[in-house]
Amino acid sequence: MIDNGHIGDLAGPYAVGACSPDEEMAVAEHVSSCPACATEIDTLSRTAELIGEAAARPPSPGLRSRVLAAAFTARPGRSEVRRLSDIYRTQVAELDRLLADLPPTQWQNPCQTHSSVRAMLLHLTENDRQVAATAGVGARAGASDVRASWRTQALAISETVGRAGGDLMERDVRLAGRRAVRRPMREALIQRGFETWIHAEDVRVVLELPPQRPDGRQIADIVGFALPLLPAAMAAAGNGRAIRLVLTGDGGRTDVVGDGDVVAEISLPAERFCRLLAGRLTPDATGAEIGGDTVAARGFLTVAATMGCD
Amino acid sequence: MRPLPVADDVRIRDELMAGSEECLGEVYDRYSPAVYGLALQMTRDRGAAEDITQEVFVDLWQRPERFDPHRAPLGGWLSMIARRRGIDWVRRRRTQASVIVAAAGGEPEHRVEDAVLTSTTNRQVRRAVADLPATHRQAVMLAYYDGLTYREVALALNIPEGTAKWRLRNALHRIGEQLTAEGIHQD
Numbered sequence: 001m002i003d004n005g006h007i008g009d010l011a012g013p014y015a016v017g018a019c020s021p022d023e024e025m026a027v028a029e030h031v032s033s034c035p036a037c038a039t040e041i042d043t044l045s046r047t048a049e050l051i052g053e054a055a056a057r058p059p060s061p062g063l064r065s066r067v068l069a070a071a072f073t074a075r076p077g078r079s080e081v082r083r084l085s086d087i088y089r090t091q092v093a094e095l096d097r098l099l100a101d102l103p104p105t106q107w108q109n110p111c112q113t114h115s116s117v118r119a120m121l122l123h124l125t126e127n128d129r130q131v132a133a134t135a136g137v138g139a140r141a142g143a144s145d146v147r148a149s150w151r152t153q154a155l156a157i158s159e160t161v162g163r164a165g166g167d168l169m170e171r172d173v174r175l176a177g178r179r180a181v182r183r184p185m186r187e188a189l190i191q192r193g194f195e196t197w198i199h200a201e202d203v204r205v206v207l208e209l210p211p212q213r214p215d216g217r218q219i220a221d222i223v224g225f226a227l228p229l230l231p232a233a234m235a236a237a238g239n240g241r242a243i244r245l246v247l248t249g250d251g252g253r254t255d256v257v258g259d260g261d262v263v264a265e266i267s268l269p270a271e272r273f274c275r276l277l278a279g280r281l282t283p284d285a286t287g288a289e290i291g292g293d294t295v296a297a298r299g300f301l302t303v304a305a306t307m308g309c310d
Numbered sequence: 311m312r313p314l315p316v317a318d319d320v321r322i323r324d325e326l327m328a329g330s331e332e333c334l335g336e337v338y339d340r341y342s343p344a345v346y347g348l349a350l351q352m353t354r355d356r357g358a359a360e361d362i363t364q365e366v367f368v369d370l371w372q373r374p375e376r377f378d379p380h381r382a383p384l385g386g387w388l389s390m391i392a393r394r395r396g397i398d399w400v401r402r403r404r405t406q407a408s409v410i411v412a413a414a415g416g417e418p419e420h421r422v423e424d425a426v427l428t429s430t431t432n433r434q435v436r437r438a439v440a441d442l443p444a445t446h447r448q449a450v451m452l453a454y455y456d457g458l459t460y461r462e463v464a465l466a467l468n469i470p471e472g473t474a475k476w477r478l479r480n481a482l483h484r485i486g487e488q489l490t491a492e493g494i495h496q497d
Contacts, residue, residue, distance in 0.1 A: 009472065009475035010475060013460040017390075018478065019460070043486055044479070050431070050435045052454070054432040055347040056348075056429075058343045064339075064342070067364045067367050070364055074371065075372050078328060081329065
């Protein structure tokens with residue numbers, strides 16, 4: 001291929017990518033030590049680029065949002081990472097504030113499905129540990145009590161993730177829960193915020209305080225996190241028929257869950273759906289309005305109620 | 311040689327690596343017409359061109375470290391990726407024989423004339439391509455937009471491989487010289 005010690009006419013095909021792979025490698029190797037050929041390749045490549053640019057044509061306006069949404073789904077941007085990290089930190093601070101108000105005697109009170117508040121917090125600390133390990137947050141030795149141990153680890157997760165940016169958010173983590181499911185860190189962080197909120201609600205029950213709803217963005221995150229997990233859970237329960245789910249209020253949306261023809265429609269507030277997912281509301285207690293195949297709809301709500309972390 | 315890196319490209323790469331959503335929007339706004347237009351010229355299929363455009367920008371966002379501002383300007387790099395994907399698409403869609411027959415039989419210059427984003431430079435580039443002898447123009451179009459190797463170009467145009475190589479090199483030089491004569495600095 002070498003012509004008088006140079007690449008000769010191969011410069012043209014090389015500049016437009018029309019060489020064989022072997023020739024391409026040979027040319028690249030040659031130009032790395034031949035300034036004359038490198039200059040010609042550079043000039044011809046620039047001309048080839050101009051030919052490409054001369055074809056420029058604006059895409060349809062709708063493509064922009066589609067492309068950016070696909071990109072940010074594949075790798076969350078830093079403002080999204082900060083937002084999720086902030087939501088988690090806010091829930092950690094709220095649960096910690098409630099625990100600070102909890103009289104020592106009430107730490108042994110039963111707490112929802114757990115034998116005591118202390119057992120609940122040990123369970124939460126354990127569920128957080130998968131995310132901590134993936135984030136590179138080591139076990140904190142010497143934490144004096146269960147509350148300090150949980151809080152130190154949780155705040156370290158929030159800080160590390162908030163600083164790390166999108167790359168860490170792409171890493172897979174085993175989610176907490178009965179099913180062994182691995183999902184990207186972004187979703188695991190949403191789950192941590194979800195579980196921390198739910199356990200704060202559990203402590204509010206112990207303290208006889210009224211429930212508190214998260215903001216609409218967090219509800220939307222939880223719904224967006226849980227919906228893709230539901231079809232597999234429905235199939236595992238032998239209940240794969242498609243349901244139209246209408247979630248109302250803050251964080252609400254409408255989706256068809258499952259494949260095939262829709263056999264039933266279920267409508268309920270998004271916040272109550274989140275509490276159902278956490279196992280804090282029974283299907284009947286959600287007040288969901290059901291249309292169509294009642295058996296299929298109830299089956300769906302029953303499966304949804306098993307998606308929690310307890 | 312073009313002076314590299316372009317300072318703005320270094321900033322863009324750094325910001326993309328840091329996860330700046332605004333920066334990806336800025337890159338999309340600046341380069342999507344070139345990426346989409348190139349993909350459309352190659353595929354002649356709007357859906358495929360949109361898919362390629364999406365893949366190019368999602369790839370950049372997911373792996374910004376693959377772009378080395380010391381080796382190429384960002385616009386050229388994105389166009390190169392778009393072109394590779396366009397070539398993959400074209401090759402998947404058609405058998406090699408049908409590409410060669412279709413490309414050799416048709417007059418490809420109208421594809422360049424179709425472009426609607428008419429900066430002065432783009433108009434001059436298109437005129438320089440149109441001013442090429444037909445034999446040169448065909449070789450460039452087959453190699454550039456249809457992704458044929460020079461050997462396939464030779465087969466399609468029924469010319470010796472050496473002639474195909476020479477036409478590609480000579481065509482690019484002619485276009486470059488005409489643009490330089492018209493005052494377009496290629497840097």
